[in-house]
Amino acid sequence: MSDTGHAPIWRRDFPYTSEGEERVTRREFARYLVAASVAVAGSGGIVSLWASLRSVNTGVEQEIVAIDQVPVGGSHLFQYPGPEDPAILIRPEAETVLGFGQKCTHLGCVVFWAAEDKLLECPCHEGVFDLSGEPVSGPPDRPLSRIDVEVRSGVVWALGIGSEA
Amino acid sequence: MSRNRPIQVTTAVLVYVILLFSLQIFLLVVAVEGFLEHDASLAWSATAISALLAAGSLLFYRHLQRG
Numbered sequence: 001m002s003d004t005g006h007a008p009i010w011r012r013d014f015p016y017t018s019e020g021e022e023r024v025t026r027r028e029f030a031r032y033l034v035a036a037s038v039a040v041a042g043s044g045g046i047v048s049l050w051a052s053l054r055s056v057n058t059g060v061e062q063e064i065v066a067i068d069q070v071p072v073g074g075s076h077l078f079q080y081p082g083p084e085d086p087a088i089l090i091r092p093e094a095e096t097v098l099g100f101g102q103k104c105t106h107l108g109c110v111v112f113w114a115a116e117d118k119l120l121e122c123p124c125h126e127g128v129f130d131l132s133g134e135p136v137s138g139p140p141d142r143p144l145s146r147i148d149v150e151v152r153s154g155v156v157w158a159l160g161i162g163s164e165a
Numbered sequence: 166m167s168r169n170r171p172i173q174v175t176t177a178v179l180v181y182v183i184l185l186f187s188l189q190i191f192l193l194v195v196a197v198e199g200f201l202e203h204d205a206s207l208a209w210s211a212t213a214i215s216a217l218l219a220a221g222s223l224l225f226y227r228h229l230q231r232g
Contacts, residue, residue, distance in 0.1 A: 026175045027229060033182050034219075034226045040189045041219040044196040044212035051196075051205040142202060
């Protein structure tokens with residue numbers, strides 16, 4: 001180890017060493033890595049606990065709009081389940097109304113109803129969803145949140161956030 | 166004895182630990198995905214496997230220490 005004959009020039013010019021400089025060992029690195037491994041497992045535990053304990057607002061029954069105010073092939077924007085949650089009601093056929101959360105599952109831009117294609121499109125990154133809310137193309141890989149809707153006496157009601165799209 | 170332990174053993178253990186850690190990063194992403202999809206069971210499953218891998222890493226490290 002005291003082979004100064006092969007020491008680099010910079011070592012001769014700056015002959016300062018610190019204790020343990022040469023001993024940044026694999027074992028040291030392994031120790032830090034194991035600590036990080038435990039930390040990552042702990043982070044997963046926190047995420048899981050958070051997922052279990054948080055309450056999800058699934059909404060209450062709420063009147064949206066009279067059905068005759070939504071043209072066949074058209075859409076209507078509303079807020080559900082909270083006043084700051086954008087949602088969209090679409091009426092692809094005379095007897096069919098569908099409700100979706102309007103936030104794209106990619107990065108949260110609002111989707112709009114492309115009537116000519118009968119698809120929900122996100123203008124930010126060209127994510128496209130079909131009438132069941134499933135992603136068809138673009139970056140989103142999760143479906144839009146589905147809102148259960150029902151027509152009662154000519155009025156469309158939101159019943160709650162659906163369990164799946 | 167430990168001073169004479171072949172360095173390859175240390176390196177091999179290190180590679181295993183790195184591999185397990187990489188899998189744990191993937192599992193953390195899965196747990197977050199479960200969180201975003203309101204699927205707590207998915208998050209817990211990923212966490213359970215991640216904890217097993219962490220225990221494995223710990224065992225490897227203890228093996229290294231004993232050597």
